[in-house]
Amino acid sequence: MPQSVSAAIDLDLISFLKAIPDARMRRGVRIPAWYLLLVAVLGILSKCESLRDLERFANRHHGVLTEALGIELRRPPSDSAFHYFFLQVDVAAVCAAIPDWTIAQIPGGITDLDQLVCDGKTLRGSIEPTRGGGSAFIAQVTLYSAALGVAIAQACYATSQNHERAVLKMLLGELDLEGVLIQADALHTQKPFFSSSRSRGPTSS
Numbered sequence: 606m607p608q609s610v611s612a613a614i615d616l617d618l619i620s621f622l623k624a625i626p627d628a629r630m631r632r633g634v635r636i637p638a639w640y641l642l643l644v645a646v647l648g649i650l651s652k653c654e655s656l657r658d659l660e661r662f663a664n665r666h667h668g669v670l671t672e673a674l675g676i677e678l679r680r681p682p683s684d685s686a687f688h689y690f691f692l693q694v695d696v697a698a699v700c701a702a703i704p705d706w707t708i709a710q711i712p713g714g715i716t717d718l719d720q721l722v723c724d725g726k727t728l729r730g731s732i733e734p735t736r737g738g739g740s741a742f743i744a745q746v747t748l749y750s751a752a753l754g755v756a757i758a759q760a761c762y763a764t765s766q767n768h769e770r771a772v773l774k775m776l777l778g779e780l781d782l783e784g785v786l787i788q789a790d791a792l793h794t795q796k797p798f799f800s801s802s803r804s805r806g807p808t809s810s
Contacts, residue, residue, distance in 0.1 A: 619643060619674075621706040628693040636682050641690050642699065644670070644682065656684035704758040711753060721757060721782070722749045723789040725769045728761070741765040746772045748780075748787075770795070 619639060627638035648662040663681040671678055682690075711718070724747045731743035746769055747759040758776045762768075770793055777787065 616706075616709050618646070618706050621702045621709075622646075625698045625702055626695060628695055629690065636678060636686060637676075638690065638694070640674075640676065640678075641682055641687065642694075645687065656687050659687050660684040700760070704756075707755055707757060710755075718750055718752075718757070718782075718785055720750070720752070720786040720788065722751055723747070723773055723787060723793065724749055725792075735765075744769065746776060748773075748776055769793075 622639040622642045625638065625642065627634070629638065644663050644666075645659060647666075648659045651662060653659050653662050660681075660683050667678070667681040726745050726747070728743045728745060732740050733742065735741050741764050743761055743763055745759055745761045748757045749755070750757055758780060760772050760776055762772050773789065773793060
């Protein structure tokens with residue numbers, strides 16, 4: 606099994622999930638990490654909102670999934686199996702695998718893109734009042750290709766600890782975007798944003 610996301614050579618999502626290292630101790634592991642991640646992705650896309658939802662989803666589709674994937678599992682994963690796994694999963698590796706897989710689906714890769722849109726959103730239900738009378742919340746920054754209709758990269762952050770400008774700079778620094786037009790709102794037009802070496806000289810409009 607490959608030990609890094611970069612080792613994945615196929616374009617299907619499962620190959621990228623298999624490339625994510627399993628942080629669990631081998632003793633007692635009955636369900637592959639990639640299968641748990643795959644069920645979680647499919648479950649979330651099917652509007653699962655809790656571990657119990659994922660358990661029900663896994664039960665409902667156990668036969669179809671195992672047959673289609675050619676694997677043998679005595680029983681589907683339970684909510685506790687998902688809980689134990691999520692406590693140990695390498696979140697950074699998962700967050701890297703998803704955009705890597707997305708980019709791999711683009712003919713010619715990201716170098717064929719000529720324009721990306723930055724979009725910041727507040728995650729519903731995350732707003733909490735602060736002592737100063739304001740509010741703090743969890744937000745998400747997404748780099749989106751309007752032409753392809755897909756998100757190329759995204760990151761979440763707590764407004765009490767970070768800012769949208771810094772998060773966008775981080776995303777841009779992780780991608781080779783030479784010559785790509787980045788559309789962003791006026792929040793990102795401040796001079797310090799463009800003087801950073803990590804932003805690799807993006808253009809904003």
